[in-house]
Amino acid sequence: MLIYILKRLGLALIVALTVSVIAFALLRASGDIATALAGEGATPESIAVIRQTYGLDRPVVVQYFAWLWDVARGDFGQSFFFRTDVAGLIFGKIGNTLILGGASLAIALALSIPLGVLAAIYSGSMIDRAVTMFSLLGQALPSFFLGLALIMIFAIRLRWFPASGTDGWRNFVLPAVTLGYYITPPFMRLVRAGMIDALNTDYVRTARAKGLPARRVVFKHALRNALVPVVGLVAVQLGLLMGGSVVVESIFALDGLGYLAYQSISYRDFPVLQAVVLLLSLAYVVLTLLSDIINAWLDPRLRAA
Template sequence: MLIYTLKRLGLAVLVALAVSMLSFALLHLSGDPASAIAGESATDADIAAIRAFYGFDRPLIVQYADWLFSALRGDFGESYYFQLPVAQLIGDRLSITMTLGICGISFAILTAVPLGVAAAVRPNSMIDRMALFISVMGQAMPSFWFGLVLVVIFSIKFRLLPPSGTESWKNFIMPTVVLGYYAMPAIMRLTRAGMLDVLSADYVRTARAKGASEMRVMFKHALRNAIIPVVSLSAVQMGFMLGGSIVVESIFALHGAGYLAWESIGRNDLPTVQALILIFALFYIVFTFLSDLLNAWLDPRMRVG
């Protein structure tokens, strides 16, 4: 297990380094950052002064090396627009996005996995058709529309939940449902397909023939093997929720890291955008790494392979 962990950790570090290089290069090659900061009415002298002040006139590899070594120390520079340290700015916003992401993926897993198991146990039944309906609706319904519908029903019509803000736990109920419902279809379908394959396997029939209870067969023998691809998918979905919650945060006025990314892109705040891209990529890498370790614990064959 230790060798497997070290291999996956080394791969994760290489992926993080590659993502940082690509994101840094693409942001700088997409246009002149000095011109974007100076604005449309700036003169050539103003642009040249800004380019020299921020060090944009240096070779790109030198700029990347300085930025990377500073980022490793937790220093992402200062925001061009907010005039605050980027680390402080992201730190103030990240807790909201983390809370929303954890609640969203928890809602998706706790809802989709039981529905997927029930649908596999009773194929072509009413519950199977209901799970299919929920899956189709989750794929077809845009998250921004679903969020607005919830606001109209629960905030405007019945006044049960606050429409925006982060004052209490009630503010996160509707955003959690919207964000989690988007991930439910894929998790549910994968759980159902995995359970259908496992329930027809020889070792499940053997366990039943030995007199094992149905609950033991279902959860110890079947679900443990069927859940392996679900773990990997949930890790990817969690990374997406943290990096792609811009729409949900905008609808419910949750000023988290996703909303900060949208603000920074619109205002050409290059240091903040670079830091957010790196942090969101690290979320993907960390969650994928943890899911690999969990899958290796669930299925020892992965460690051997």
């Protein structure tokens, strides 16, 4: 198990370094940062001053390693627009994104697991087709459309929940439902497929032959094994939630990392955008690593492979 963890950790470090290179290169590929900061009509002299002030006159490789060294020490630089430390700015907002991601994941699991089990038990019936249609609808609806529809119904017309802000738990309900419903389909399909395979295995047929109650057979024997691949998907979807929250946080003006990324793009705040992209990518890498380790612990066949 230790050798497996060390191998996965080494691969994760390589991916993390690759992500840092891509995050650094993409912003440079978008154009001359000094010219963008100087604005339209800036003189060559003012552009040269900005380039020298922020170290943009150095070779790109030197800039990358200097930036990587600062990031390793927790220094993400200064925000061009907010005029404050980028690290403090990000860590002051990451809590809202984590709350949104956790709540969305809880909603997705609360919907997908019982629906997936129900669809598997009644495979091929009207119940199965209805659950499948519910899943397809969640996958077909864009998150921004669902978010705006929820605002129109529950915030403006019914006034049950606020449409924006982060004043309390009620502000997270509509964004969490939007993101949670959006990621429900892959969980539901995975649970349904796993349950159908588990219900047709020899150990489940043996448990039924022994006269065990149907509920115990389904939830203790079949569901326990069907949920093993769901663990890996949880980590992947949580990483996607953190990165994909940009649209939802912008719609609901939720003061998290997604909304901060939207603001940094609008204001051309390159240090903030670069740090957000890097942190969200690293979070995805770490969560994927954890899911691999948990799956290997649950399923010895993965360690053997």
